[in-house]
Amino acid sequence: AQSVTQPDIHITVSEGASLELRCNYSYGATPYLFWYVQSPGQGLQLLLKYFSGDTLVQGIKGFEAEFKRSQSSFNLRKPSVHWSDAAEYFCAVGANTGNQFYFGTGTSLTVIP
């Protein structure tokens, strides 16, 4: 069965500290992996995506993610968090041939001064 797990429901970090949000997936086909960010009451904004090639993917707002096939993981990282990064983060997996996206349950990020 296809699924995405985000083990951390909520994370609090200090501004300027590094961040890593975890994402593990279970998918029968070659996965297409995504990270989205959602501010309260807003839609989803794509941070980055991985389809193939270099397993370290750079995204917007200084985010990056690394695809590790052996661990079925696609963790999101940022070296220095800004207060404006506080939001909900969703990992998603899809496929080229399949249509459906599977979303994780999300990780809520709080940034403290």
Next chain:
Amino acid sequence: GAVVSQHPSRVICKSGTSVKIECRSLDFQATTMFWYRQFPKQSLMLMATSNEGSKATYEQGVEKDKFLINHASLTLSTLTVTSAHPEDSSFYICSARDPREAGEQYFGPGTRLTVT
């Protein structure tokens, strides 16, 4: 990148009435659109897959007679919540596939539905 719009962004309706939400792909033709529902502080749950010119495919547990989906053109899909009740209050998000781009979906900004 491709843009998907939703209208309205917020709607309040009375219990028992119906409300229609539109999802448009603005700069590409979307043969497939998706409708998601999101409860507060929860993830997105796929409700249905909408294919242009054919009937929508609903996920298990989603009432197709309550959530009517019409994908009448390559740039427009509509979700009609019929006989709405307070428990239908939620955030509804649509997405669309650009067939020129493998694997990606573009998400609309969402519609906040409140049923009083």
